[in-house]
Amino acid sequence: MLVTARSFEEYRAMFALTDKDLALRVLDCPAGAAGFAAEAGARGTDVVAVDPQYGPNASRLGRLALHEIEHRHRYVTESATRYEWSWFGGPERYTRLRADSARAFAADIEAHPERYVEGALPQLTFPERSFDLVLSSHLLFSYGARLSEEFHLSALIELVRVARREVRIFPVVLHTSDRRYAGLDRLRTALDGLGVPSRLDRVDYVFQPGADETLVLDCAVHGPLPTARPGAEDHDPVRWRHLEGTDAAPPP
Template structure:
């Protein structure tokens, strides 16, 4: 795990450990699509997810980026255990948070996180170069380095930490490191209480001014009682992305 000069991981942001199948459901992906990617996949933030380890088994090269990787691995695992406990408490208090379909409920769901966390710990210990300590809105990757970039449960989930300008800068950076032939997928588009981002239209307009095409894609079936919407971004003309203006 690299470190040097990145902002520390914010203590209020949960370090979750989702498995590959949950990533596929949340981002509208399939294992076959991941296996067929023409280049590496960036997961930012990667948290303590099992994605990198599991997708590698499919032949998909995943790089995970997250400021928490600046911490020693046992500290990251402790943060992941704390997130698991927070999720268990939240699901007990609000049963609607339990994911659908019904058999895929609380205990089963949390066990899938346990497995993903163990895969993460083993993989990041064996292959630390796959887990890069970095914080949006600045990533240490070359332009167009990734065929697909995923960003889950950060930019719209914590609006108190990521305001509109920060979101715009982070989304622009995610597009920069993604191939012009690829795409960036971001979800959820609501915060932890289910409140939708109220400035998505001006944000998409500002992205458009930076030659970034955006689409809100609706996925079938709710998760945690909420409609699934994914923001999909593509560089409309990557040569003009350097033009940066204030958003509003």
């Protein structure tokens, strides 16, 4: 299965992370081969990374991500006009950051396996309010063409369940589009009904055109969350593939 490796710098920009945020207990879900947990952990953040691709074969993910990054370098160089380069500067820095990130992930999962937990939304194994801040990049909304709205609601409620303060999700557009996920307002209304207000923050990170907003869920004072949630059955992360054909544009 294809795996991506966004960098600590990208996470900091996508989620508008401050030094105060990085002093909190943080969950990254899904983390893939991102370098966030490695770099944040090295800086002293109490961080946990979750992905269904961890487990016995997790150590090969860094290699897979590096292979994918080579494929993407060709693609983003040849298709440079499809992307916004104001944050990365150009394909060279894009590839360097992602490759460094995949290497940092590969070294860290060997050195600190306790940071990397196999798991899948919409059901995580952590007790309620285990993390101050929960970050989720490039699964929800990004793959909205493939994941049902019910799955999204169940996954969002699960992320809220394990958060004490906030959940931040980036981006809010499909990876194939510059438009917000169609069910976004309905999902926000449903969460509001559970006592989870939300806002959309514009952030100083853009690569995929139109993808420059983070959804922030305020988890501080919600009421009881529903325990039976539909949507889990429509998504098998083991069989799921990011790319279905060789002609498909790689996700950003």
